[in-house]
Amino acid sequence: MPVTTISSDDPIQIEQHFKVTAGPGSGKTHWLVNHIDHILKDSKRLGSYRKIACITYTNIAVDTITKRLNATADRVEVSTIHGFIYRNILKPYLSFISKEFGFDVGKMDGHDDHFVSRGKLKEWIDSHPNLGQLRHPFTRDQLLKLPANLESLKSWIQSIHYTLNGTDVEIAVDNKKSFNATASSGINRVTMDKLSADLMGYKRLFWEKGRLHHDDVLFFGYKLLARYPFILKVLRAKFPYFVIDEFQDTSPIQTAIIKLLAAEQTVVGVIGDKAQSIFSFQGASPADFAGFALPGQSNYEINDNRRSTNLIVDVLNNVRTDIRQSPSRAIPGDRPAILVGSRQNAFAHVKTQCGDETIITLSRDNVMARSMMKEYNSAIPSSNLLADLFDKDSSKRAPIIVRCMKAVDLGLQNRFKEAIREMERVVIAPSRALRRKKAFQNLSYLLSQYEAFTNAPLYDFYTLVKTHIDPGITKLASGGIKIFYDSVTFAQVALFIDTNVENPESRTIHAAKGDEFDNVLVVFAKDREMSCLIAPDLSQEEQRVRYVAFSRAKSRLFISIENLDHAAMQKLIPLFDIINV
Ligand SMILES: Nc1ncnc2c1ncn2[C@@H]1O[C@H](COP(=O)(O)OP(=O)(O)OP(=O)(O)O)[C@@H](O)[C@H]1O
Numbered sequence: 001m002p003v004t005t006i007s008s009d010d011p012i013q014i015e016q017h018f019k020v021t022a023g024p025g026s027g028k029t030h031w032l033v034n035h036i037d038h039i040l041k042d043s044k045r046l047g048s049y050r051k052i053a054c055i056t057y058t059n060i061a062v063d064t065i066t067k068r069l070n071a072t073a074d075r076v077e078v079s080t081i082h083g084f085i086y087r088n089i090l091k092p093y094l095s096f097i098s099k100e101f102g103f104d105v106g107k108m109d110g111h112d113d114h115f116v117s118r119g120k121l122k123e124w125i126d127s128h129p130n131l132g133q134l135r136h137p138f139t140r141d142q143l144l145k146l147p148a149n150l151e152s153l154k155s156w157i158q159s160i161h162y163t164l165n166g167t168d169v170e171i172a173v174d175n176k177k178s179f180n181a182t183a184s185s186g187i188n189r190v191t192m193d194k195l196s197a198d199l200m201g202y203k204r205l206f207w208e209k210g211r212l213h214h215d216d217v218l219f220f221g222y223k224l225l226a227r228y229p230f231i232l233k234v235l236r237a238k239f240p241y242f243v244i245d246e247f248q249d250t251s252p253i254q255t256a257i258i259k260l261l262a263a264e265q266t267v268v269g270v271i272g273d274k275a276q277s278i279f280s281f282q283g284a285s286p287a288d289f290a291g292f293a294l295p296g297q298s299n300y301e302i303n304d305n306r307r308s309t310n311l312i313v314d315v316l317n318n319v320r321t322d323i324r325q326s327p328s329r330a331i332p333g334d335r336p337a338i339l340v341g342s343r344q345n346a347f348a349h350v351k352t353q354c355g356d357e358t359i360i361t362l363s364r365d366n367v368m369a370r371s372m373m374k375e376y377n378s379a380i381p382s383s384n385l386l387a388d389l390f391d392k393d394s395s396k397r398a399p400i401i402v403r404c405m406k407a408v409d410l411g412l413q414n415r416f417k418e419a420i421r422e423m424e425r426v427v428i429a430p431s432r433a434l435r436r437k438k439a440f441q442n443l444s445y446l447l448s449q450y451e452a453f454t455n456a457p458l459y460d461f462y463t464l465v466k467t468h469i470d471p472g473i474t475k476l477a478s479g480g481i482k483i484f485y486d487s488v489t490f491a492q493v494a495l496f497i498d499t500n501v502e503n504p505e506s507r508t509i510h511a512a513k514g515d516e517f518d519n520v521l522v523v524f525a526k527d528r529e530m531s532c533l534i535a536p537d538l539s540q541e542e543q544r545v546r547y548v549a550f551s552r553a554k555s556r557l558f559i560s561i562e563n564l565d566h567a568a569m570q571k572l573i574p575l576f577d578i579i580n581v
Pocket residue numbers: 008009022023024025026027028029030031273276306307513514515516551
């Protein structure tokens with residue numbers, strides 16, 4: 001397949017399927033917006049009513065592209081693939097098959113994340129056709145009442161997803177996900193087999209209330225297109241051009257839908273970077289991007305990097321061997337630095353280098369991202385203290401304390417809607433309105449006391465909750481659990497709270513995808529993370545994640561690591577300043 005090299009300012013032919021492959025900061029999004037402008041100007045097929053569909057991966061990317069399109073945005077439907085399918089396929093046509101799937105279309109109102117609750121699991125198991133066959137140690141009560149089993153069950157059901165089997169979509173679950181690391185246990189195979197015989201029964205509990213999860217949108221979208229070819233005709237007539245950004249994160253079902261569209265009339269273009277494919281846990285299939293080929297497709301690549309300084313591009317080029325980027329800004333910039341020592345010292349060093357400028361820290365996981373938030377800024381304890389709390393404390397008290405902690409944590413990230421929702425779960429009031437009002441008051445109170453309790457023993461937080469929020473919470477006077485509450489701080493336990501961090505200055509790498517920042521501090525938790533610099537191999541997703549992190553930096557790049565051995569240091573000296581902090 002011949003590949004033509006272009007720059008992010010070059011136009012291409014608009015009436016041919018295309019694929020653009022390009023590295024980070026190459027201007028893919030910039031090019032895409034220009035390409036859409038060319039279609040709007042040059043197309044003979046668009047007319048006054050037809051539109052360009054522009055699909056990207058996240059809502060943040062949708063906003064970015066919509067803003068950049070400016071006045072022409074009304075001729076372009078910019079959305080995530082889920083948003084596109086929901087609006088153009090499910091809303092008009094889901095009623096065709098709703099009865100068969102027990103879906104109440106009258107109540108359908110958007111699509112949400114899938115969160116597994118004990119209530120839904122209970123409903124599902126109680127009406128499960130194999131309920132009578134559940135045996136010790138995984139009977140109905142043992143599954144639903146023993147905390148370790150319940151956690152395993154939740155994690156297992158959270159993994160429900162759809163797979164493409166030939167030309168049909170099927171529901172599936174990942175049995176490996178039942179293993180509960182904190183309890184070193186899981187649910188046995190026989191129980192999983194019995195329960196997975198009716199995964200659709202679980203889904204129907206949501207569907208009968210008109211509730212859709214994001215994945216369901218693809219499931220129903222594909223089912224409708226496969227059964228009713230006229231829907232494809234309608235879509236092709238309405239959208240003669242279909243462009244998809246971040247295509248490396250597309251899933252096989254999405255690819256199948258896009259190929260159906262491209263079979264006639266609609267010109268399809270995909271843009272992506274296989275080295276930035278980091279969502280395989282959500283079903284992304286980088287191989288689909290690498291192998292994507294439509295009849296008559298033209299292939300392009302962009303080899304510039306318009307984002308980063310020369311010395312940062314050198315680091316990127318060292319990690320990646322399939323393309324060699326040339327830095328368009330042509331600014332040498334500061335030498336990237338590896339900061340060896342504690343994360344706190346590393347951060348302090350970065351501050352001295354960047355002055356008043358904003359520093360963004362990027363971490364692989366939520367716990368680390370949380371530990372870098374200035375509110376917590378603490379060392380990570382060796383054991384998961386939240387799991388310890390659930391293990392040691394009573395099953396009545398622990399959830400109340402943890403919900404209050406979660407509300408505070410969300411409040412600290414300015415996620416007030418979610419924080420109030422969390423707080424509402426511990427408030428008892430005669431009406432929804434009063435519950436909400438009380439939840440708001442409780443949250444405001446806890447946040448106002450934050451400085452006082454964050455580094456104090458968790459017992460102080462418990463006392464606040466008992467005095468001001470829920471006097472009915474059981475007394476905590478003595479014994480092992482009191483010792484636990486006295487020996488850990490709020491901040492230490494809060495590190496393990498399981499909300500995805502959305503703090504703008506301390507993010508997970510996944511949450512920073514597509515963004516760019518002047519000063520980036522990448523925090524490595526384990527020495528082996530250095531392998532992406534010492535022995536680069538981007539066929540490994542974990543290394544790609546670090547590559548994405550490095551490539552967010554425009555001006556200054558720092559990497560924090562606790563230890564670095566001599567051999568590694570020697571290898572890294574050509575690219576980095578190595579500084580003990
Ligand atoms: N032709 C151009 N002229 C001026 N600036 C450009 C041009 N192309 C891209 N840029 C700038 O370069 C930076 C990177 O561009 P963009 O975000 O489009 O890259 P990308 O390839 O989508 O990045 P990534 O895949 O790493 O998220 C942005 O700041 C953008 O404004």
